[in-house]
Amino acid sequence: MKDREISLLVEEVNEFCLNASIKGFHYTRAIPEQILKLGLTCRTGEEIRFNFIKDYGHLFSKTELQIIRDKWASQFDQRQQQSRDNYIFFNFTTSALYNVGAEPLLLNFGGEQIYMPFYECDNISSILKDLGSPMILKCNLDPGFLNTFSEYPWGKIAVSSYHTMCNPEACRVDQDGYKSVDVHSNQIEILLYDSIKDFSRI
Template sequence: MNSANDRLSPSKNKSPVSSTGQPLRLDDASSLPDHFVARLRELDSIFLANTYVDSIAADPRVRPLVTELEEHLRVQPVRGYHCTREPCPGHFAREGLRLTDVEAHQREFLQNFGHLFTASELQDMQKAWTNYFVGEHQVRGRNGRLWFCLTEKTARSDGTQVFFEHFGGEAIFMPLKRHPTIAAKLGTIGTPVIVEVRLVPEAPSRHRSLALPLLSAYHRTRRADANSGEAETYIERPLAACDVLSVTAV
């Protein structure tokens, strides 16, 4: 799921970028251009015959339209939802979001919050971090990325609860979430929030589809029991404060 990212100091990795314009909601079928809707309606029999959007997208009659829709969305700003705990009110609106740097996040966390933990807990913390991130090579897929849900339903699903329950993002809590005392303390720092953002054109990873969530939204207008699934993506650049649209307590 999303790699929650608590930004405690300015990022020096890359220059943030921003984009003007209202971002599209990928969980709202009204985000589809009219000419796409007209073409999808010609394929309604396929949508009505399937519960899962993946099956629909794999149909050779639908596949070319999915590809075209994907390319259309790649040049539009879209909405994303980042699940995390905010260290203090207004933090993300002022600072934006930075890319994950596991070692830097851990050093920063200890500098800011190390005083909340006992010497024994700090030893357990360092050992757990080393075993998990170094010993198990769990840095892969985390450093240099910033994760977002692409639909509000995904952001409020069971899979994101761990990011609301523990402060610090995966770089901090992942190997500690079952520790008998550290996990409880991580749940006292900050406030659980959903950070709604504008993802600028071309920023979302091409390894994660933008078309499927929007196609799924259309699917739900055709049959009420359509399975919406979960949708997420990541970017590899910091997100500027001006691209933070709202911060909502959970």
């Protein structure tokens, strides 16, 4: 196919997807029962961290709690808050399972709003790795509430994904997207990462 034909195909597929449901993948380490009860909720980082201390603060010493608070205050400045607060992030393929992009999210409890500053804090990091279960949350999403970072995102993702089925060496397009509306539990399929033997079937 010529470049113009491919571009038209991408546009047409994207238009079709805008009237359909989009599958989004949210990688996390969390408590499955909480996801079943609450779904994915839009919250500020301050809310997330407050609840973490309320629920799990007893697992840390007083010194560790001070380190946690200090590192959070340093990490999550105004710029970080503006780019993260009240957003839920997704991928739209499972490529991150192969390029280790999902690994930190699956290994560390609570998402980036919790674990980001603690890579070099061995004891704190080890506790975060012991909490919860690694999960892939497969979500049914309305594209009208999704924000992405390129033109015709759904067409590019769908067409390139089909291309890799025909040619495994082809480049597959994926990108981050986010929404600022809660995802209810009935829109979520919980896939326990440790029990999945073939990611290509997700």
